[in-house]
Amino acid sequence: MLITLTGYDPVGAWTKSAADTKEIASWKNPSGNTWISVEGLDNPDEINKLAEFFNIHPLTVEDILDITQRPKVEEFNHYLFITLKDVDFSEELGLEQISIIITKDTVLSFQNKPNDHFDGIKKRIMNNAGRLRQAGADFLAYAIMDSIIDEYFTIIDSFGSQIEVFEDRALDEKDNSFIQDLQELKRKLLKMRRVVWPMRESLSLLIHLDSEHLSDKLNPFLKDLYDHIIRAAETVETYRELIAGIMEINLSAASNRLNKVMKVLTIISTIFIPLTFIAGVYGMNFSNMPELDQPLAYFIVLGVMAIIALGMILFFKRRKWI
Amino acid sequence: MLITLTGYDPVGAWTKSAADTKEIASWKNPSGNTWISVEGLDNPDEINKLAEFFNIHPLTVEDILDITQRPKVEEFNHYLFITLKDVDFSEELGLEQISIIITKDTVLSFQNKPNDHFDGIKKRIMNNAGRLRQAGADFLAYAIMDSIIDEYFTIIDSFGSQIEVFEDRALDEKDNSFIQDLQELKRKLLKMRRVVWPMRESLSLLIHLDSEHLSDKLNPFLKDLYDHIIRAAETVETYRELIAGIMEINLSAASNRLNKVMKVLTIISTIFIPLTFIAGVYGMNFSNMPELDQPLAYFIVLGVMAIIALGMILFFKRRKWI
């Protein structure tokens, strides 16, 4: 468990770390805002102490500790609680739950595993880049959500390139694993969808929530975020339709290949089976087979065979099989 | 029919059993809350007496006795009526209807068959664990619903592991029973869905119901429950899509297998049928077949056969069949 404290006001900024909540009373930034970032949730006692200090509802603490929560927004008297999913660009599409509590002058963020997704925000605060230092705690919360949702687009774009690769392979790929890989991608897409869709509702709620913890100035920024998440949601839906289309191309190509294989088999069989029969007839050993003794019979039979073969080929030509 | 009475207040708790409603007048807990848990619904007379004592509407009694009810919430003057489904983790996904009546200081719960799903709540009351003893009757009803919905997740998780097993088998399974088992799972999922979806509406109604039987303090807990049920509903939907995907993988694998079988058949037939025809020709017994007497004819014919076979193999190679 690592607690990172970042205090800032328009004039200056400082940052320090703590491993527990012993000195919590000294954490507040009297003249400005504080960001208390907690990484590691395996120490519920410390989280509870933190919650007690900030007067957090026990259910919120439960939601923070249960990392399978659905993204949501909840307003309490003293604070606003937002939980959402940070997506990790890994093989398995790892999800990290980020919980954010917004009070008047403090933002608390909670996550289980440390990562570097919010380093950019910390740098911007320390270097006074952008408007973070000038704005309130709600703007910091917005900045965190914004950096998370930006990550979504990286993931979704990578889905897009994977889909293009699948599209290129769809016609020629005969291996079973193709469909399985495609289904795997679809499963990731479904997972992503369950990350993105609830965010839609959450952001729509945040925009229309008349909360004292969100200043009016933040509204255009939240609307912007909302537009991004809608775009992400729509892209995910489009990708699902594209995957269904790739599946159709692949199945249709397989069926076409089968058709061609069957045609070759049919053409060869249909031409030679009757000819082989004729040869078989004149290979019989009956003592009285008058044709056998005709001097030209052999050549006549060969001619008849050639005519039959040509007739078959013409028949196939007319049916446009060859 | 077994009636279990549990009385409690912040100071103490007691529990006793009854087989009928004769002493019903003495059941009320003057200083606290009472939980009257009825197991076994095959004695409508006793249920009616109970209902009369608590001034329950005849339609509510009908709903309690008809165990095929759809989950719902209904507000009456004197009480709040909630009916929902307890799910049994058995082969056949057994459903047990739980009906809950919330009055000012009493919770009545009705179920047909006894089970141990609510033993944990009883223990928590007796041992004064959690906040049950401190809270009102509405919180007890919440605890009952919470324990039921927790059970849903056990079931849904078991569906999840079954789906994973199906996914692993999807490519190689050729047996008809695979699809049938998958459809069976889908049917259970549909059943589960009909349990979960109406709960969504019920909980949404409970949250927005401005009832005197639900204290404001309960609202965050109901919202929490609502989030859980939404998550359950979304998982069920995702599983349906995964099942459809497994079906597609299985069908596509079957079609690929057919393709491969046909290719082997076609390659063998196409190579040997013409060669057999040639052998047949020189097996004919015509008296005048000049080739037969050429000393090298046999070897020339064998060579021609080899060339034809090689040609065929090259043709298949070019078509990427082998």
Place this chain on the structure above:
Amino acid sequence: MLITLTGYDPVGAWTKSAADTKEIASWKNPSGNTWISVEGLDNPDEINKLAEFFNIHPLTVEDILDITQRPKVEEFNHYLFITLKDVDFSEELGLEQISIIITKDTVLSFQNKPNDHFDGIKKRIMNNAGRLRQAGADFLAYAIMDSIIDEYFTIIDSFGSQIEVFEDRALDEKDNSFIQDLQELKRKLLKMRRVVWPMRESLSLLIHLDSEHLSDKLNPFLKDLYDHIIRAAETVETYRELIAGIMEINLSAASNRLNKVMKVLTIISTIFIPLTFIAGVYGMNFSNMPELDQPLAYFIVLGVMAIIALGMILFFKRRKWI
């Protein structure tokens, strides 16, 4: 055309029949409610006279006479008009339109063909069973609707058992008529759906309608009816999904069967076609075929043939075809 009059009040009840509206002025029950049940709609004049007497809007009369109406509820100044479908449990799922007009103290019901679906209600009135005699005209209308909707469940349950039969046959049935029968059931289900769905809206409207023709006491009963119809609608939807699943099982089983047939064909052909070719070669009649005169050649060839056959079998074993 048969008009059945049933008058009742908490004290007593009488019933009589009429074939026309001549004595209509004497039909009203001064102290209680009257149920005027009209069976047979082929005499518009009489219906019009009835409508005139009760001050019914011409459009309502049109709706009563046009028996292809969609179920609906309409409120007029003097009365409430409800039209719904009675379902007949026959081969063809016959629909009978029931129109109900509720005035302050009179219920008029109209249907085209006589049937015995409402005999139970008549008996309950005559025998003073249930609360019909004590309640107002609106409760009678509710009882009629209730008995119709109960009938829906009989039909839907019969669909359920048919679906189970189809499920059992799905794997083994190879006949085309299977799919056709299944589609026939689906068509009936669609028909049933068009009966049930509009009832949802109608009942929701009735519940929220603040009409003077519906007493407040009726509301829980209407809500109960609404729950029933929702359950019916959900069951119909589930059945549609089950039918789609049965179709999938059947198609997949057919495809598996084809796969197995093809495998048998391929195995037999692939083993014997090369062997037959070899036999054909040594059946040729060339004068110079040195192998033919080797004393052990025949047995060597038989051995080679056995080795080829075994090789093929091993190949198939490795591919898990046999």
Place this chain on the structure above:
Amino acid sequence: MLITLTGYDPVGAWTKSAADTKEIASWKNPSGNTWISVEGLDNPDEINKLAEFFNIHPLTVEDILDITQRPKVEEFNHYLFITLKDVDFSEELGLEQISIIITKDTVLSFQNKPNDHFDGIKKRIMNNAGRLRQAGADFLAYAIMDSIIDEYFTIIDSFGSQIEVFEDRALDEKDNSFIQDLQELKRKLLKMRRVVWPMRESLSLLIHLDSEHLSDKLNPFLKDLYDHIIRAAETVETYRELIAGIMEINLSAASNRLNKVMKVLTIISTIFIPLTFIAGVYGMNFSNMPELDQPLAYFIVLGVMAIIALGMILFFKRRKWI
């Protein structure tokens, strides 16, 4: 361009034609209502003059002249504008746009090509049949819409009979054109749907529009129309599902036929290919083949062949292929 004027009041009615708008000032019917029916829209100047006289908004004129408009209702200060599609019962499902303008005492209707769909209304006005002469201009507009929507049902019924024919052919039809014809019907159905659905919204809007151009008395009639259009829309949806079902029957029947063809091929091949191989072995010309000289060998071989054939037949019987 043909302008037909029909003036009427409860006392009398007259009709006359005009080819242009020169005498427009004299068209108004001082004591009653006037219906100005314009057929032919290729003379925008005259339409503009008409619009100017009645104070019509330029956008309404544009909508009248653009005959690809989507059905809609728009309220302006001086009038109500309705545009909808008249359907022609022809091979190609021709659509004719009808635009209706309702003012206090005048109805203007516009259409591009003349047809006889509204002759019935004209007759009813002239003969004082029905309530047209007694009612206001809004009722005339209703009558026009009613006659158009009645036409929809003719079309939809014809779709219904076509679907029945397709259903009867679904099992046996092997021709590609079957699917193509079915898709053609589906396309017409989609076209019809785009005619019917917007009418739903339009009529719903008309019912809830509190316009001075629609008297309260018209409301039941509009509701009736709304019920009709809902019924039409639902029928169209049901037909789409039926068409999907027919497709499934046809595909499944084709797949069953293929299965049967393959079985015949497999049975014949599997029985005779091994027998032919045996015959081939004993047709080889090796000098040392001891069996050939056994006097009973031929009959033993024939017997072995018969046993193999019987074994195969038993194998197929056990697999239920024959």
Place this chain on the structure above:
Amino acid sequence: MLITLTGYDPVGAWTKSAADTKEIASWKNPSGNTWISVEGLDNPDEINKLAEFFNIHPLTVEDILDITQRPKVEEFNHYLFITLKDVDFSEELGLEQISIIITKDTVLSFQNKPNDHFDGIKKRIMNNAGRLRQAGADFLAYAIMDSIIDEYFTIIDSFGSQIEVFEDRALDEKDNSFIQDLQELKRKLLKMRRVVWPMRESLSLLIHLDSEHLSDKLNPFLKDLYDHIIRAAETVETYRELIAGIMEINLSAASNRLNKVMKVLTIISTIFIPLTFIAGVYGMNFSNMPELDQPLAYFIVLGVMAIIALGMILFFKRRKWI
């Protein structure tokens, strides 16, 4: 970066170009409206100066510069911001983002690449055609949106003709590329849909927005635009269904072709394989085969073969295979 200034009032109009914002203070048209059209967004500094001058929110500037925005409408205190997609009728369906800012007397439009889509509007202003010169800045913005949405119909119509071509080829096309091209068209349709659908919401918002920047007179025009976009959206949906239908025709035709190929193979094989077997039997070299020496045996065997062949043909006739 090219800035085109167009000033106009009912009396006159002028136009001039600028490459930067140095003289921005002189751009306003004191007595009328000004259209500032910016082409080329690669110079954010200049855009920022422009934004500063017109008091534009930084987020709006971000939206203008990020050309992957989703179409939307946003109202700010000083202006109304609209962003939408111009569609390019090219192979790849290029999208150009057009951002429009409406203030009291100025319209600013931004786009990245120059094109001639708005030349018509400029001409109409200069030549005083239509009502542009008489109307306010909002009407100019409407005219720009109108010309963009008109372009949508050109694209959608071209999709329509492509679909017709696909429909004609659906039955006979055997090439894999057919399905791939169809999927490509579907992908373009999905892209178009993501352009059209958000416009629906935007226009609906504009109609119901009670903004001071939109005069009441504009409302009918916006409603008209809304109807157009609804029509476009519905056409796109219909096209998606048609594409699914074409896919079905193509697959069904392929399956029918396979059926026919298999039948030919089966008929030929089934007739000749048994005959070949018989010929093989009498080609065996057993020393004791009594039939061989019967003088008529050969002709009897030929007769038997003919009878078997005829029997087979009759069998196929009865099964309606030939």
